[in-house]
Amino acid sequence: MRKEDEKRIGSHSVSVLQGKRKVCYVSGQKTNLQKHHIFHGTGRREISDRHGFWVYLQAKYHSAALGGLHAHPNSGLDLQLKRLCQREYEKVYGAEAFFEIFHEDFIPFKEEEAIKMQKQMWSVIWFINVCRGFKDKNNVFTSDEYWKTDEYWANDARKPLNRCFLCEYESQFGEVEECIHTKPNWEIIKTTDEAEKQASYAMDNIGIEKRGFEVWEKVGIPGIICMPLKKNKKGAPSDWRETKCPKCGRECYERPIPKGYEGLAFEKALCTECAFEVERKKQKGRKNMKAHFEGDKDVIVLKPIQKFCNQTNKEWLKSLSTEELAEELARIAEWDREQVKKAKRTVGLVEFMKQWLGEKHKEKQKK
Incomplete structure (x- = not known):
């Protein structure tokens, strides 16, 4: 690839990982600094300089003579920096563009796979x-049982870090101390119905907890707690407190965080009508999304609009390749779990599946 054709996100004066800050990437100190070209070796040092694939390091972290990363190439800090640069570059130009430059892939476990x-x-x-x-x-089935049931995962050496595939993915870029990803609180779950709800929520919200609103739209975590309007309630539980909506000023009830959403950070609490109006306005420019109430009007969340195709579910399954069919069958619990719950109380699973096969296939719109 010619230099003038290269796609860059940094330069010889702007680091992809540090910008223009001249401090040690590891310690934050300003003394005894050396410029480390992250991809080093024949021809790669110049490429690193042009693309901003470099950081400042103190000599003790850099020099091979002092036991720095050059003493341990392609491992430890050296490998972490390469993976961080690859991830930042791929966010902008994709994996193929990065591979065109270095003809290597330094991230073996991909985020999509995790x-x-x-x-x-x-x-x-x-x-x-x-x-x-x-x-x-x-008789609740917990994640601990999951790791013991499957013979492959029974081997502790094969289990992902913190029993979480996202933690395993993130550990490629640095130390991960504790899992902060969406998961059920098994200590308070007493019935299979509660376990279903928590596992379903975790499945729909693969992402990070406790990091604020900036990640909500990415992972679908609800952003507004709904406070019931006083005019719509005849009396209220003892743990509800009378208050006023900060947006419209109407009297409503402030209540504990709804079950199943404990531990999440929320943007605000509004009366139910204002919460729905706020989320409705967010739909502008997002024609494939629609605001829904969840948890008996406890929270507001945006969900993809579903459309119907002309095929029945049976015809749709027949049209899939073997690999696609295997993937869809593996995810069958994810598609129509609400209907499966109803089947428990009505026609039964076998009759339910017969009916489902004859129905029109529902397909989520692509963004």
Whole structure:
């Protein structure tokens, strides 16, 4: 690739990882600094300089003679920096563009794979709790059982960090001390119905907890707690407190965070009508999204609008390749879990599946 054709996100004066800050990337100190070209070796030092793939390091972290990263190439800090640069570059230009430059892939475990495996784990936990609920609602299937049930994961060496595939992915870029990703609180779950709800929520919200509103739209975490209007309630539980909506000033009730949403950071609390209006306005420019109430009008969340195609579910399944069919069957618990819950109380799972196969296939619109 010619120099003038290269796609860049940094330069010889602007680091991809540090910008123009002249401090040690590891310690933050300003003394005894050396410029480290992250991709080093024949021809790569110049490429690193042009693309901004460099950082400042103190000599003790840099020099091979002092035991720095050059003494341990392609491992530890050296490898982490390469992976961080690759991730930042791929955010803008994609994996193929990065591979064109270096002809190597330094990130063996991809984010897409981690998300897929995390969803599959929660879908299995959800489905087993649905099945157990027919016989014994107190026989909860937890994530601990999941790791013990599968022979492959019974080997501790194969388990992901913190029993979380997203933590395993993030550990490629630095130290991960604790898991902060969406997961059920098994200590308070007593029935399979509660486990279903928590596993379903975790499956729909693969992402990061406790990091504020900036990640909500990415992972779908609800952003507004709804406060019931006083005019719509005849009396209220003892743990509800009378207050006024900060937006419209009408009297409403402030209440504890709804069950299943504990531990999440919320943008604000508004009366139910104002909350819905705020989310409705967010839909402008997002024609494939629609605001919905969740948890008996506890929270507001945006969800993709579903459209119908002309095929039945049976015809749609027949049209898939073997690999696509295997993937869809593995995710069958994820598609129509609400209907499966209803089947428990009505026609039964077998009759439900017969009816589902004859229905028009629902397909989420692409963004």
